[in-house]
Amino acid sequence: MRLRRLRDSMQKNGIDAALITREPNILYFTGFRGGTYLLVPLDEEPTLYVYGVDYEAAREELSSIDIKLLRYEDDPNKIISEKVAELGCRSVGFDFLDAKTYEKLGKLLGTAAELREVDEVVWSLRTVKDEEELKLMAEAAHLTELGLEAALEALRPGVREYEVAAEAEYAMRRNGAEGPAFETIVASGPRSAYPHGWSSDRTIREGDLVIIDLGAKHAGYCSDLTRTYVVGKPTEKQLRLYEAVREAQEKALKAVRAGVEAGEVDAEARKTLETHGLAKYFVHGLGHGVGLEIHEPPRLNQASKAKLKAGNVITIEPGVYIPGYGGIRIEDTVLVMEEGAERLTKAGYGLSVA
Ligand SMILES: [Mn+2]
Numbered sequence: 001m002r003l004r005r006l007r008d009s010m011q012k013n014g015i016d017a018a019l020i021t022r023e024p025n026i027l028y029f030t031g032f033r034g035g036t037y038l039l040v041p042l043d044e045e046p047t048l049y050v051y052g053v054d055y056e057a058a059r060e061e062l063s064s065i066d067i068k069l070l071r072y073e074d075d076p077n078k079i080i081s082e083k084v085a086e087l088g089c090r091s092v093g094f095d096f097l098d099a100k101t102y103e104k105l106g107k108l109l110g111t112a113a114e115l116r117e118v119d120e121v122v123w124s125l126r127t128v129k130d131e132e133e134l135k136l137m138a139e140a141a142h143l144t145e146l147g148l149e150a151a152l153e154a155l156r157p158g159v160r161e162y163e164v165a166a167e168a169e170y171a172m173r174r175n176g177a178e179g180p181a182f183e184t185i186v187a188s189g190p191r192s193a194y195p196h197g198w199s200s201d202r203t204i205r206e207g208d209l210v211i212i213d214l215g216a217k218h219a220g221y222c223s224d225l226t227r228t229y230v231v232g233k234p235t236e237k238q239l240r241l242y243e244a245v246r247e248a249q250e251k252a253l254k255a256v257r258a259g260v261e262a263g264e265v266d267a268e269a270r271k272t273l274e275t276h277g278l279a280k281y282f283v284h285g286l287g288h289g290v291g292l293e294i295h296e297p298p299r300l301n302q303a304s305k306a307k308l309k310a311g312n313v314i315t316i317e318p319g320v321y322i323p324g325y326g327g328i329r330i331e332d333t334v335l336v337m338e339e340g341a342e343r344l345t346k347a348g349y350g351l352s353v354a
Contacts, residue, residue, distance in 0.1 A: 002029050002125065003040060009121045010042055016089035017041045018118065019080065022096050024292040025122055027220055032061055036070060037080060041087050049076060077101060081108035093118035123297050127289055128311035133221065134335065137291070137313055140177070140223035141333055141344040143216035147172040148225060148347050151186070151214065155353055157206045157231055161186040164212070165199035172216040181215035181222035182294045192228070192327040195284050195319060206232040209326035215294065215333075222294045224315045225345040226331030234351045238328075241320055242351045244276040245328045248318040252286060256316070256334065256341035262304035269318040270302070278320045281327075287315035290333055312336040313344065 006029060010018055020026055020038040026048070027033050029040070034054035040046040047066040050058050058067045070076055084092055091114045097105065106115050129137065150171030154164045165184040173179060187197030189208040197211065204210060213226040228245075230238050252269040266286040273279045285301030290313050298306035300314060308314070317331030330349065334341040 001130070003046065005125050006040060006122075007042055009125065010040075010093065010118075013093065013118060013121055015042070015091050015093035015116065015118060015121075016113075017084060017087060017092050018122075019092055019094040019097075020122070021094065024220075025095050025126070028122075028126055028292060030062060030065055032058055032065075033220070034058065037076060038065075039080060039083060041089065044087065047083065049079065077105045077108055081105060084109060084113050089113050091116060093121065095119050095122045126291060127297055128309055129291065129313055129335075130311075133291070134311075134313075136219045136221045137223065137333070137335075138344055140181070140216050140218035140221045141225070141346070143172050143175050143177045143218055144214060144223040144225045144333075144345060145347050146175050147177075147184075147214050147216060148212060148227060151212050152229070152353060155204065155210060155212075155229060155231060157204060159204050161188055161191075161199040161202050161204065164204070164210075165214075168212070168214050172214075177216035177218050178220075179217050181217040181224065185211060185213035185226075187211045187213075187327075188231075190324055190326060193321040193323050193325060195321055195327065195329070204231055207235070209238060209328060211327060211329055213329065213331065220292050222290050222292070223345060224290055224294060224317075224331060224333050225347060226317055226319075226329045227347060227349070228328040228330060228351065229353050230351050231353060238326075239351060240276075241278070241322075241328050244273060244278055245318050245320055245330050246349060247276075248272040248282075249316055249330050249332070252316050252318060253332075253334065253341055253343075256308065256314075256336055258308055258310040258336060258338045260308050262298050262300040262306045262308055263302060265308070265316070266300050266302055266304065269316075273318065273320065281320035281322055282318060283321055284319070287317050287331075289314050308336045310336055310338050316341075 147168040151168035154167040248269040287300040289296035319329030321327035
């Protein structure tokens with residue numbers, strides 16, 4: 001199915017063979033985690049080139065793909081260029097090649113075939129999730145919620161940030177996640193003002209703002225969820241900031257639908273924060289695509305011209321970060337629909353730790 005969609009796009013783009021090298025792309029097209037090169041000709045069986053470490057697993061798991069063993073003494077560029085010549089391909093599209101490989105392979109192909117980067121073609125497929133992917137992503141979101149629940153249970157004055165992160169990751173893993181989709185962020189007190197914080201050994205204190213940003217990885221698929229809490233009774237200011245970020249997220253979520261420009265959704269959140277005089281503290285883009293990777297297209301930021309499509313899975317994560325004081329971020333992973341958005345992460349809102 002996915003290979004058929006790839007071939008349709010190849011045909012449209014005048015590509016005779018696709019050379020796929022990025023691991024998540026190989027996984028996307030074959031269902032196999034591993035392999036070094038996947039060569040997909042327009043009208044012949046694909047070949048997956050694997051080193052010995054992946055050979056048996058690939059032979060067991062893949063039936064309609066030809067598996068070729070790469071030996072360390074082989075020059076994979078030579079093997080691929082010979083295969084391309086044998087197939088008579090005139091244009092080879094690739095997702096990613098490092099400069100050295102690009103040069104070598106280009107030389108070997110010579111004038112017989114043109115080498116063209118077609119990363120966009122692959123992303124245009126991957127960014128629109130199919131039924132099976134959406135099911136796995138909903139499961140990943142649920143595992144993430146279980147992680148957040150465990151983090152909340154651990155959250156109290158006197159505990160260290162990394163202890164809270166550890167509880168979250170343990171709960172996700174225990175419930176079947178492959179692991180965290182990224183390093184869990186527990187950032188408390190003034191550290192919550194770092195948008196890309198990490199979990200340090202800081203001891204959490206009464207009255208601290210605490211940002212918890214986490215995600216489970218499930219069957220290759222990522223999820224992304226952030227909530228912010230206050231340990232103890234929130235102050236007026238903390239509540240005011242929280243409500244502003246919540247409102248910004250709600251307005252942005254309402255703007256999400258197929259056909260809308262990603263930059264416009266970002267603008268909704270930014271405009272809302274502006275009415276509270278907080279836009280200058282919103283120092284990152286509103287969100288990003290999620291899938292087999294935690295950060296995928298489409299990007300949602302002020303410069304983003306990408307049009308959202310039904311089937312995109314994206315995050316909506318406005319935040320305000322006041323240096324020296326603290327920060328608040330609220331993030332959900334959502335599915336873009338023809339007429340709106342559906343939250344995949346369903347954790348409740350609220351600043352107080354229940
Ligand atoms: Mn995110």
